[in-house]
Amino acid sequence: DVKVTQSSRYLVKRTGEKVFLECVQDMDHENMFWYRQDPGLGLRLIYFSYDVKMKEKGDIPEGYSVSREKKERFSLILESASTNQTSMYLCASSWGGTPTEAFFGQGTRLTVV
Amino acid sequence: AQSVTQLDSQVPVFEEAPVELRCNYSSSVSVYLFWYVQYPNQGLQLLLKYLSGSTLVKGINGFEAEFNKSQTSFHLRKPSVHISDTAEYFCAVSYFDNNDMRFGAGTRLTVKP
Numbered sequence: 001d002v003k004v005t006q007s008s009r010y011l012v013k014r015t016g017e018k019v020f021l022e023c024v025q026d027m028d029h030e031n032m033f034w035y036r037q038d039p040g041l042g043l044r045l046i047y048f049s050y051d052v053k054m055k056e057k058g059d060i061p062e063g064y065s066v067s068r069e070k071k072e073r074f075s076l077i078l079e080s081a082s083t084n085q086t087s088m089y090l091c092a093s094s095w096g097g098t099p100t101e102a103f104f105g106q107g108t109r110l111t112v113v
Numbered sequence: 114a115q116s117v118t119q120l121d122s123q124v125p126v127f128e129e130a131p132v133e134l135r136c137n138y139s140s141s142v143s144v145y146l147f148w149y150v151q152y153p154n155q156g157l158q159l160l161l162k163y164l165s166g167s168t169l170v171k172g173i174n175g176f177e178a179e180f181n182k183s184q185t186s187f188h189l190r191k192p193s194v195h196i197s198d199t200a201e202y203f204c205a206v207s208y209f210d211n212n213d214m215r216f217g218a219g220t221r222l223t224v225k226p
Binding site: 004030031033035040041042043044045048050056058059090092094096098099100101102103104105106107 | 119122145147149155156157158159162164203205207208212213214215216217218219
């Protein structure tokens with residue numbers, strides 16, 4: 001079975017901290033994504049990566065950065081966490097080439113206090 | 114930029130009644146469309162997808178959707194809903210010339226006894 005694993009289900013961090021959210025997929029997918037989910041706003045794309053060390057900004061990249069040093073791992077970094085980054089973060093992966101469905105992790109609920 | 118509009122934020126319906134969840138997308142030559150479901154405290158699960166071919170697509174749990182190019186719509190339907198269909202439903206779109214996937218704001222389906 002396809003598996004996308006996010007390192008934490010729940011995370012509480014303080015304002016100003018540097019926060020790392022980790023995601024690992026075991027399907028050898030080329031594409032990986034980070035979304036933020038907020039009530040009434042759906043899923044908004046933060047960043048996506050179509051290959052190792054390659055990345056593209058999504059709709060809301062401000063305040064975030066990403067790292068993809070290995071094909072199976074995609075990290076989301078909050079350089080200096082703020083309370084307005086309190087949210088559910090979802091990682092996903094998919095095959096490259098012709099767009100196909102994305103497979104999602106369980107999500108990380110981040111609270112910044 | 115590509116976009117998806119889900120026309121209803123909440124849809125209440127009685128058990129065994131039919132339901133339609135509406136989705137419109139911004140037009141493009143080649144488009145790929147998806148419906149996902151999210152049960153409480155879980156990640157997203159693919160319901161169905163349209164990549165090409167027949168415009169009527171059948172998915173899991175008795176759901177189906179119809180791709181309508183002239184109306185740029187991809188509405189999700191089920192002829193008779195069950196209590197267990199209570200969840201949030203997301204429409205998503207990908208385009209031929211890029212790898213990312215964009216989501217609508219979601220529709221919360223509540224099935225009442």
